[in-house]
Amino acid sequence: MSTTAPPARRKDLLDIESLTREEIVFLLDTARPFKDLFDRSVKKVPALRGKTVLNLFFEPSTRTRASFEIAAKRLSADVTNLAITQSSVTKGESILDTVDTMQSMKVDYMVVRHAAAGVPAFIARHTPAAVINAGDGNHAHPTQALLDAFTMREAVGELAGRRILLVGDLLHSRVFRSVSTVARKLDMEVGIFAPTTLIPSGRPDYMQAFNTFNEALEWSPDFVYLLRLQRERQAAHFFPSLREYHHVFGLTRERFLECRRRGIRIMHPGPVNRGVELVDEVLTYEHCLINRQVENGIAARMAVLYWLQPAVTPLPDEKEEVAS
Amino acid sequence: MSETGETSLLAAPDIRHKIERIAAQIVEAHPDRPLALVGIHTRGAVLCRRVYDILRARGRDTAFGTLDIALYRDDLDNLGTIPSIRGSDLPFPVEGAHIILFDDVLFTGRTIRAALDELVDYGRPARIELAVLVDRGHRELPIAPDYLGQSISTARHDHVRVCFTETDGREGVFLTRSAPQP
Structure with missing residues (x-):
């Protein structure tokens, strides 16, 4: 058990490369007590009560999506699953259109999987929600x-x-x-x-x-x-x-x-x-x-959801884009 | 905001005396019932452990547990740094137990509210009582101690610090007065 102060919270988790060793160790240390919760009579804790987690999957996945869903629910968050199929794309809705639509529903966390590398990072720049990369192309998971x-x-x-x-x-x-x-x-x-x-x-x-x-x-x-x-x-x-x-x-x-x-x-x-x-x-x-x-996927994802912090107000660059 | 230094409120012998009195009051209130003592991380757990040792020395049937209330706090949203989680350890059935909850300082009562919420997620205790070393007032919830070491009058912005050898390397209760914020 580490005695050092916890690292500052981040808005998004997009890859491992940008995490420090201290952040990784903190997340692993935090996952441990989450796993212990699974033996309790009530397996939920109220840490994310009133928050909404959106599973935004542009690529099919059953296991990862279910794991995120259980993790979010054990933190008392509300979970919405959205699987965007090929047909939605052919309807002409761009990724940003989808994100804007979701944003108007005031989601706090977005879990994103996409076949193209970089999409979660792109979405993260355009939403105040905390974004978790659940797998993007050949890039990161x-x-x-x-x-x-x-x-x-x-x-x-x-x-x-x-x-x-x-x-x-x-x-x-x-x-x-x-x-x-x-x-x-x-x-x-x-x-x-x-x-x-x-x-x-x-x-x-x-x-x-x-x-x-x-x-x-x-x-x-x-x-x-x-x-x-x-x-x-x-x-x-x-x-x-x-x-x-x-x-x-x-x-x-x-x-x-x-x-x-x-x-x-x-x-x-x-x-x-x-x-x-x-x-x-x-x-x-x-x-x-x-x-x-x-x-262990559930405990690790609970630690990530617990640590991340959605932005309070719309991001500055979003306003700039509107202004320009 | 200026600080006007640290005042000692209780020294080591005072703390020992208060803890012994809390233990005696608990024994008096519960002459023959098995008890479960639960301390809130970090210094509530130290206080709890000391009372537990006294009760065990008197041959009392007593269980000991610790509670980490981080996940039950009502202010997680606003924290730039998230608290580390050490996890709770309640190695006895909470269902039907007579629990005495321990914390070092009672202030707004929000920590105790969080602890009560967590305890009932483990089961339905028969009864929960509260023991604290210091009550400094300024309650924001209807919560009162059943066993109390010392009541101190403080201003809202004062800082009360309990130090135990186990966690701080020294023993004492200290008050730091702060000028009220404009």
């Missing part, structure tokens, strides 16, 4: 990274010096970007193992790349983090076949047994493609953290 860091801390304690191996489609993965960033900010060592076609070109120096899964396991990671394979990538010829992918980059039975022998924790952001990223028996392994990641 900060609450996923926070819940993963929380889960890792819960499993092993202090994370500095611990090793995480990220496996899979790094190129298209906002989870990869956010998780590797949170790991670096918490002084973890980051290893990667991926098809060469799916490694981003500007890979930072602090990541250690491996050529085979066995070589990566020899590095003795504390955590193996399997990224979800987007099946549509196969059509784009980033790799030959799902079978081939599993054979080279998946947690096969043989590799799983090696992980179990070494006591390595297994993580995955879900939903799992069984038989592709991992074999079924991983899910019943004692050090498989995948279900805990889901449970």
